[in-house]
Each structure stands twice: as C-alpha cells, then as structure tokens.
Amino acid sequence: MVANVNVLFAEEEEVTVTSSVRRNSSEKTVSSSTTTTKTSKVIESMTRPAPKPVSPFAKFRQLEKQNSTNSPNSPKSPQSPGSPALPYFKFTDPALQASAVTIKERLLQWCRDKTRDYENVKLENFSTSWADGLAFCALVHHFLPDAFDYSQLSPEKRRHNFTLAFKIADEKAGIYPLLDVDDMVTMRKPDWKCVFTYVQSIYRRFKDQD
Structure with missing residues (x-):
C-alpha cells in the first residue's frame, strides 16, 4: 500500500x-x-521613406489658410472696427509700428532708397517688381558690394539672379533663404507675402547700415 x-x-x-x-x-x-x-x-521605421520637404511657398500658403478670416478658430489680426481684413506683420523697429499698409509702403520705400542707382530695378510692389531677381541682387549688393559684380547681371537670367542673391545673403550675411529658386523662376507674379517676409529679414539684418 x-x-x-x-x-x-x-x-x-x-x-x-x-x-x-x-x-x-x-x-x-x-x-x-x-x-x-x-x-x-524597427525595420519598417528604418525603411519608411522620409517625408517630402515642404517648399517655403507651401508653408506660407498653409499659414495663410490657417489665418483665414473664414475660419472660426483662426486668430484675428488687430484692426479697427469696419476696416478690411489685412495681413498682420510686425517690424522690430518701434518707428515702423503702424498699419500693415503703412509698413509695406515704408519697407518698399527703404528698398527703393537702397537700389535707386541700380539699372533695371524699379520697385513698385512686392510681387512683379522682384520677378527677375535683379531687385534682390541690387539690395544685397548695396550692402555687400564686393560679393559680386552687379553690372554683369541680366534680367533674362532669372535663375542665376535668384540663386546668386539668396546664396550671397545666406553665406555673407546669415539671412536664411526663405524663398525657393525653383518657385521664383516658375512664378512670373510671386506671392507678395513671401517676398515681403524675405525682404523684411534683409531689412532686419541691414537696417542699421547705410
């Protein structure tokens, strides 16, 4: 048992x-x-293609869409009662604190003053007046005259002009190239907000120089 x-x-x-x-x-x-x-x-994350970079123009368009007055959740730009909707840009210089229209005109006048002696440059707006790239070259050359020979430039060589201006501004003055050369070459009438924003960065860099 x-x-x-x-x-x-x-x-x-x-x-x-x-x-x-x-x-x-x-x-x-x-x-x-x-x-x-x-x-x-891990293998899937390593082999997944990198996201396609967004061009500066696309970013500006996204920002404009977000700030559209038709969107109930979008931030509103300060404006007086009954006044039309205006894009809101702000200068760091207290002397230029004014309405958006006044700021645009003052910046445009500043550009005219710096480029008045340059051939083939006639600044009337922030769109078509900058379409051949010479206005950018003239503005950069005014402050960096030894960087390149402006007299050798031609309105017909638009890509060369944009590439030269953006490259010199970036390398010699630390001004980030917000505008894309391909976009500028494609568009005969550039988006004025994009041009205005980039020119404003040039202003901030050289505003204390003659």
Whole structure:
C-alpha cells in the first residue's frame, strides 16, 4: 500500500514538472513572438521613406489658410472696427509700428532708397517688381558690394539672379533663404507675402547700415 502511495506521489511530481516545462516553453514562444514584432516595427521605421520637404511657398500658403478670416478658430489680426481684413506683420523697429499698409509702403520705400542707382530695378510692389531677381541682387549688393559684380547681371537670367542673391545673403550675411529658386523662376507674379517676409529679414539684418 505504501509503495502504491509513493508511486502516486511520483506520478503527480512528474505531471507537475511536465506542466512547468510546457508553461516555460509557452512563455518562450510568446517572448519570441514579441521580439519578432518589435524587430519588424524597427525595420519598417528604418525603411519608411522620409517625408517630402515642404517648399517655403507651401508653408506660407498653409499659414495663410490657417489665418483665414473664414475660419472660426483662426486668430484675428488687430484692426479697427469696419476696416478690411489685412495681413498682420510686425517690424522690430518701434518707428515702423503702424498699419500693415503703412509698413509695406515704408519697407518698399527703404528698398527703393537702397537700389535707386541700380539699372533695371524699379520697385513698385512686392510681387512683379522682384520677378527677375535683379531687385534682390541690387539690395544685397548695396550692402555687400564686393560679393559680386552687379553690372554683369541680366534680367533674362532669372535663375542665376535668384540663386546668386539668396546664396550671397545666406553665406555673407546669415539671412536664411526663405524663398525657393525653383518657385521664383516658375512664378512670373510671386506671392507678395513671401517676398515681403524675405525682404523684411534683409531689412532686419541691414537696417542699421547705410
């Protein structure tokens, strides 16, 4: 009888050991599956193509859309009652704190003063007047006359003019090229807000120089 009891205990111990082994094997299988899933996600993130860069013009258009007065959640630009909606830009110079129209005109006049002696440059607005790139070149050359020879430039070589102006402004004056050369070449009538914003950065850099 005792022998039979011992045999039963031995069988129970064997069953327990076998169950434990099976449980450990199952845990290893789950762990292996989890590791495989993590590895797949890492490989997927490494092989996923990088997001396509957004051009400066597209960014400006997104900003304009966000600030549209038709959107109930968009921030409103300060304006007097009954006045038309105007884009809101702000100069760092306290002397130029005024309405958007006045700020545009003052900045345009500042550009005229700096480029008045340059051939083929006639600034009447912040769009078509800058379409051949010479206005940018003249403005940059006024402050950096040794950087390039303006007399060698031509209105027909628009891509060359844009590339030269943006490159010199970036490398010699630290003015980030907010405008894209390809976009400027494509558009005969550039978005005035894009041109205005970039010219404003030139103003901030050279406003204390003659």
